[in-house]
Amino acid sequence: MVAIIINLIALILFLYSYQKNKKKSKMALKKALMKGLKLAPQIIMIIVVIGFIFAFIPPDLIRNYLGGEFNLLQVVVSAAFGAVMMIPSLIALPLAGSLIEGGASYTPVAAFITTLTMVGFVTIPIELKELGKKITIYRNVLALIFSIIIAALIGGIM
């Protein structure tokens, strides 16, 4: 659905642009193609890495680590899982829900979800190229720190 809308928007914008200025529109397509060619190999690499990480750290493994009694190491491990992995929310969130139902504490589960979304370990190669070393490092380190603070706050309130 989302994909259809985005493709439709792209098509409409392009047709409108083409009517207004053919040359500019061709230039835009050329830029899109070049950018795509530059990005595609990296994205494919990332997609492969995501698959491999998922194969070696399956949801069951996460369940084992996060399911037991609450301790600080759990929070660290779940934050590490979250930072390294990139899994669709349709898999991650039901997993998190089942963990809590199974008696897991909110803090590690929250740490897993916040780092999963905020810290992008696998996308760092692209981030480095697009935003530079300094921004990439600061952004991810700060995101990791804030993720853990958020997890502690949620754990405390829930």
Place this chain on the structure above:
Amino acid sequence: MSKNNDNQNKDKKPNIKDGLSKLLKVILISIIAFVILYFFSKSRADAAVDMSFRYLKEMIIILPAVLVIMGLADVWVPTSLVKKYLGHSAGIRGKILAIILGTIPAGPMYVALPLAGELLRKEASLSNIITFLGVWASLKATQIGVEIKFIGLKFSMLRVVFTLISVILIGLIMERLIDVDKEF
């Protein structure tokens, strides 16, 4: 997509060839990696292929359109406009716009990152762009819906509020620490 390719190939330099050969190499390496994994463990290979294909599908159906939109934005949207609405002087409005842009469901982070780079080059402020990236990564409406369903409303609302505050703070902190003009 193939039509576009045909159009472009005529007036393009070896650049495209380099890109294509690199792409081919990466695809080949990927296939080899999966084959090796398959011999190592069939079940792990199945899981890996399953997950990778999920993202590959998303990439194929969304990325070309996003790239075209980005290309069009690049030639039509002048720096002054980006500066006005997302730059330092945009104030709270810039923040709100960054947050709204972040919620657009146009794919994973690897779509947002090039977009962020483009906006920075057009003089959007670093704090707005960092907020945009943070929202893109963690505050998608679809994700929040699933989250409420599986974990609960209270948890989700707490996470949304704290995350929103965090990504704005991270943006402000980074703006203090980093001189963007030096980076770009």
